[in-house]
Amino acid sequence: MNSGTVHIVGAGPANLVAAINLAKAGIDTVVHEQGNDVGLRFNGDFQGLENWSFNMEVMEFLRTVGVSVNFRCEPYHRADYYSPRLKKTVVRTKDPFFYLVRRGNDDDSLDQGLKQQAIAAGARIQWNDKLKHVPEGTVIVGTGPKAADAIAKGIVFQTSHPDACYCFLDDRIAPKGYAYLLVNKGKATFATCMFEDFRHERIYFRRALKVMRQIVNIDINHPREFGGFGNFFLGRPVSKDNRILYTGENAGFQDALWGFGLKYAMFSGYLAARSVITKTSFEQLCYDKLRPLMETTLVNRWLYAHVGNFGYERILSKISKIDDVLFILRKHHRYLTSKRILFNVAKRKYHTNLIDKQCTHEHCDCVWCRHCKKLQSNEMVFSPLKNRI
Numbered sequence: 001m002n003s004g005t006v007h008i009v010g011a012g013p014a015n016l017v018a019a020i021n022l023a024k025a026g027i028d029t030v031v032h033e034q035g036n037d038v039g040l041r042f043n044g045d046f047q048g049l050e051n052w053s054f055n056m057e058v059m060e061f062l063r064t065v066g067v068s069v070n071f072r073c074e075p076y077h078r079a080d081y082y083s084p085r086l087k088k089t090v091v092r093t094k095d096p097f098f099y100l101v102r103r104g105n106d107d108d109s110l111d112q113g114l115k116q117q118a119i120a121a122g123a124r125i126q127w128n129d130k131l132k133h134v135p136e137g138t139v140i141v142g143t144g145p146k147a148a149d150a151i152a153k154g155i156v157f158q159t160s161h162p163d164a165c166y167c168f169l170d171d172r173i174a175p176k177g178y179a180y181l182l183v184n185k186g187k188a189t190f191a192t193c194m195f196e197d198f199r200h201e202r203i204y205f206r207r208a209l210k211v212m213r214q215i216v217n218i219d220i221n222h223p224r225e226f227g228g229f230g231n232f233f234l235g236r237p238v239s240k241d242n243r244i245l246y247t248g249e250n251a252g253f254q255d256a257l258w259g260f261g262l263k264y265a266m267f268s269g270y271l272a273a274r275s276v277i278t279k280t281s282f283e284q285l286c287y288d289k290l291r292p293l294m295e296t297t298l299v300n301r302w303l304y305a306h307v308g309n310f311g312y313e314r315i316l317s318k319i320s321k322i323d324d325v326l327f328i329l330r331k332h333h334r335y336l337t338s339k340r341i342l343f344n345v346a347k348r349k350y351h352t353n354l355i356d357k358q359c360t361h362e363h364c365d366c367v368w369c370r371h372c373k374k375l376q377s378n379e380m381v382f383s384p385l386k387n388r389i
């Protein structure tokens with residue numbers, strides 16, 4: 001293997017963004033993907049690129065991380081929220097509230113779009129390729145979540161219902177989370193997303209479906225079940241010697257508040273490419289550019305987890321009187337002094353479900369870490385940020 005080559009493990013959004021940027025910079029880039037295509041963790045379900053974090057509009061965000069839009073990416077300016085008492089609040093926004101994207105390996109999916117852009121930029125993708133040895137040179141590892149801090153259970157289906165977004169806040173159907181229905185051009189995704197009591201996911205899903213059907217008059221044709229999970233953590237090293245760089249959910253880059261992890265993953269892939277291209281510390285880039293937002297979402301999660309059904313009623317009632325909900329959401333995602341102070345409390349209360357089941361890059365014996373232990377016994381190079389949280 002050519003040591004000037006950057007090897008990328010996993011072809012999720014995080015690493016495809018890294019591949020696009022590296023290949024565009026003229027760096028020989030090989031992506032190793034264990035599946036025979038992109039997006040196989042997903043099922044053609046709809047997800048949202050939210051428009052309230054990262055201090056920039058979604059389109060500007062995509063431009064910043066070097067991505068152009070060659071996939072289904074539909075702006076939504078309206079969402080109908082329902083409180084536990086089924087009181088309706090319509091959220092309308094001037095800028096898009098979010099952009100709907102599709103996940104999976106269908107032609108119009110985000111995953112296929114990013115794959116096409118990576119290939120067009122000159123990256124090579126090797127399918128069915130689970131590496132057994134760590135290659136020479138720089139390696140970027142972004143193999144997705146390792147444990148479940150939040151889970152989603154739902155269905156995708158066909159429908160004649162017009163495009164729409166519905167959201168349900170109620171701990172009886174989505175503990176500490178939300179249930180959502182997204183409809184776009186004859187296809188729909190309905191799911192409940194929960195942050196605790198995963199054992200009863202089926203019960204919550206059944207209840208959520210019942211509530212949704214009570215409210216929305218929608219035909220459900222050819223339903224297919226799907227599910228998935230998300231993983232958030234902080235305070236673990238995101239690189240070894242600036243040679244092995246960990247991206248996306250594999251490194252805990254997620255939105256702790258509601259699980260909107262796509263932009264976090266893509267941005268971490270972009271930072272990994274910047275680190276390689278400019279020969280700067282990936283650890284430091286993440287600390288400067290992602291860490292404040294991660295701390296903020298952890299505080300938001302901690303606060304949200306205390307709200308409960310009574311609180312959802314009050315929040316939605318307040319929202320119904322607000323003109324620009326995006327302004328408020330953006331404000332809540334800023335790294336204000338109050339957030340810094342509350343972070344010290346929130347971090348003590350938060351425990352990820354990650355218990356070193358697979359690679360957590362610390363006290364772990366996966367192929368990446370075994371290799372690095374060997375390296376470190378020779379050089380003893382540790383990240384200066386290792387013990388920070």
Ligand SMILES: Cc1cc2nc3c(=O)[nH]c(=O)nc-3n(C[C@H](O)[C@H](O)[C@H](O)COP(=O)(O)OP(=O)(O)OC[C@H]3O[C@@H](n4cnc5c(N)ncnc54)[C@H](O)[C@@H]3O)c2cc1C
Nearest residue numbers: 010012013014034047048143144228229248249260261262
């Ligand atoms: C049901 C659900 C709904 C969601 N909704 C939203 C949403 O609305 N908005 C949002 O922003 N986010 C959402 N998310 C989160 C978002 O999907 C993730 O944050 C994002 O996919 C993480 O990207 P990634 O590149 O880190 O990992 P992944 O997308 O998981 O990609 C990892 C890739 O690595 C490959 N791989 C794994 N191990 C190996 C190996 N050893 N060798 C080679 N390849 C390997 C996998 O096959 C996969 O292709 C949702 C997640 C779920 C599960």
